[in-house]
Amino acid sequence: MFLRDVDFDKIVERYELTLDRQNHDRPALYLCFPDGEAKNVPPPPKSLYEKWFGFERTIEAFERNLEATGFFCEGFPAYGMCNLGPDVLAAFMGSQLEFAETTSWAHFRVDDWAKEPPLRFHREGPIWQAMERYLKLCAERGKGKWLVGSGDLHSNADGLAALRGPERLLMDLIDQPDEIHKRLKECHEVFLQVAQAHFDILHPQSGGYNTSWIPVVGRGRYAVIQNDFCCMVGPAMFDEFFKDYVELEAGSVERAIYHLDGPGAIPHVPSICASPHLEAIQWVPGAGRPPICDWPELLTQIQGLGKGLWLNPGNLAEAEKLMRALKPEGCLYCMWCKSRAEAEAMVRLTESVYRCKIM
Numbered sequence: 001m002f003l004r005d006v007d008f009d010k011i012v013e014r015y016e017l018t019l020d021r022q023n024h025d026r027p028a029l030y031l032c033f034p035d036g037e038a039k040n041v042p043p044p045p046k047s048l049y050e051k052w053f054g055f056e057r058t059i060e061a062f063e064r065n066l067e068a069t070g071f072f073c074e075g076f077p078a079y080g081m082c083n084l085g086p087d088v089l090a091a092f093m094g095s096q097l098e099f100a101e102t103t104s105w106a107h108f109r110v111d112d113w114a115k116e117p118p119l120r121f122h123r124e125g126p127i128w129q130a131m132e133r134y135l136k137l138c139a140e141r142g143k144g145k146w147l148v149g150s151g152d153l154h155s156n157a158d159g160l161a162a163l164r165g166p167e168r169l170l171m172d173l174i175d176q177p178d179e180i181h182k183r184l185k186e187c188h189e190v191f192l193q194v195a196q197a198h199f200d201i202l203h204p205q206s207g208g209y210n211t212s213w214i215p216v217v218g219r220g221r222y223a224v225i226q227n228d229f230c231c232m233v234g235p236a237m238f239d240e241f242f243k244d245y246v247e248l249e250a251g252s253v254e255r256a257i258y259h260l261d262g263p264g265a266i267p268h269v270p271s272i273c274a275s276p277h278l279e280a281i282q283w284v285p286g287a288g289r290p291p292i293c294d295w296p297e298l299l300t301q302i303q304g305l306g307k308g309l310w311l312n313p314g315n316l317a318e319a320e321k322l323m324r325a326l327k328p329e330g331c332l333y334c335m336w337c338k339s340r341a342e343a344e345a346m347v348r349l350t351e352s353v354y355r356c357k358i359m
Contacts, residue, residue: 003144012217012219014074018330018332023330024328026350027323027333027354029074029347030073030076031071032337033069035340041065042061048100051101052084052099079146079148079149081150082135082151084131086158088153089159089187089190091106091125092127092128092194093190095109095162096109113164113179114179120186121193132197135148135198139205140205143206147209148202150211152213152224155191155249156188157169157230159187166229173233173241188249191249192252198210199221208220212257214334216257220255221252225246225250225257226258231261232264234267235268238267238268246274247276258275258278259284260284261284269305270305273305280332281302281307292311292322299311299326309330324353
């Protein structure tokens with residue numbers, strides 16, 4: 001299914017209502033499912049380089065699979081992100097990326113901050129040049145068919161950790177705090193420029209919309225923000241160095257969701273939720289830990305702090321447990337269902353819990 005096959009205006013209206021926590025009847029539901037067999041899918045990449053930089057093949061494969069994907073409720077066709085790995089912002093600041101089969105990482109290049117010039121957006125660099133081409137190809141081919149994501153931009157502490165190395169950055173917070181405050185400001189300016197460069201490419205092709213790797217859509221600019229490094233610091237240090245950047249980043253776009261990753265990030269929830277412009281939290285417990293439905297105290301705490309929740313239950317039982325524990329206001333459920341029947345069952349479950357009619 002393509003954008004022309006869904007009621008896009010109605011979908012946008014529901015997401016905006018939910019992000020504003022005015023959805024008193026039911027949560028938003030992003031449901032997708034396999035709908036037939038994908039045809040004429042190009043063969044797998046022949047090399048590591050083609051896997052990462054064979055953009056035409058990657059987009060072609062996505063389109064062929066999208067033709068065999070169905071959507072219900074607030075589901076819509078989303079090319080979540082033009083992915084070159086989680087350290088891509090460091091590469092946009094001049095670092096070299098190393099590529100493996102499933103991820104990439106930046107070489108820690110900063111040995112001495114005193115010798116490092118001000119951080120800047122290297123538009124002339126090979127990684128941004130590649131990303132710019134990828135974004136343009138995807139946006140142009142997807143016009144009228146799908147929305148493209150605004151990128152996986154690990155900024156502030158994550159950006160500095162990719163330049164310096166997390167262990168050395170931890171020591172820097174103690175040994176040279178003024179330097180880190182300065183570098184965080186520089187990194188934030190780069191984030192703003194990179195994010196806007198994405199929007200400048202995507203929005204003319206989509207009528208002013210974009211999505212992200214967390215599939216949500218609203219009018220204007222939308223971004224997912226995060227700080228995975230925060231798991232290594234306590235609340236006082238988080239508030240001193242990083243709290244302000246939650247609001248600065250969330251306030252730089254029209255819609256923002258925060259990716260909260262792992263139990264080490266939980267102590268910072270009150271500080272994160274203090275951001276007026278942040279609308280929702282995505283909680284990821286991490287590998288080997290209980291699923292999201294088994295964290296009711298955390299999820300209700302987030303709701304109590306005035307933020308919505310983006311939730312991806314693994315099955316119907318987990319979804320029901322969440323729905324019965326949480327208020328609908330601000331909740332966005334996302335399920336990649338195994339079949340049309342499972343997607344229909346998710347709709348019926350929602351109708352039953354909230355006593356509403358959806359389809």
